[in-house]
Amino acid sequence: MISNVKVLNLSGILDGIRGNELRHEVSNLMDNGADILLLDLKEVKFIDSSGLGALVSVMQMVRNANNKLYLCSISAQVRMLFELTKMDRIFKTFADQDEFNRQVLATQ
Structure with a gap:
C-alpha cells in the first residue's frame, strides 16, 4: 500500500x-487521507511551551x-529545546526532507 504523505512547512514562532x-x-489532512505527516521546521525560529504542547497534542x-508523524530541518535552538524537554525521544526527526524521503518513503 502506498502511503499518503503530506508535508507541512511551519515558520516563525510556534x-x-x-x-x-x-x-x-x-486534523484536516488526516480527514483527507494523509497517513504520514512530515512537519518541516526549517523556518521555525522559536517554540514556546504552548507550541511544545501543541506538538505533543x-x-x-x-x-x-494509527498514522505517523515526523519532523525535519530542526534549528540548533529548537533541537536544544527538544533535548532539554526530552522531546527528542518522542519525535522521530530527520536532517531535512531528502533524508526523510530516503529513510521513510524508500521503504514504502
Whole structure:
C-alpha cells in the first residue's frame, strides 16, 4: 500500500495560536487521507511551551489514528529545546526532507 504523505512547512514562532492552527491543519489532512505527516521546521525560529504542547497534542492525534508523524530541518535552538524537554525521544526527526524521503518513503 502506498502511503499518503503530506508535508507541512511551519515558520516563525510556534506558540499557542499557531499551535491551535497546526492542530486544525493536521486534523484536516488526516480527514483527507494523509497517513504520514512530515512537519518541516526549517523556518521555525522559536517554540514556546504552548507550541511544545501543541506538538505533543498533534503527535497524540496522529498516533491515535494509527498514522505517523515526523519532523525535519530542526534549528540548533529548537533541537536544544527538544533535548532539554526530552522531546527528542518522542519525535522521530530527520536532517531535512531528502533524508526523510530516503529513510521513510524508500521503504514504502
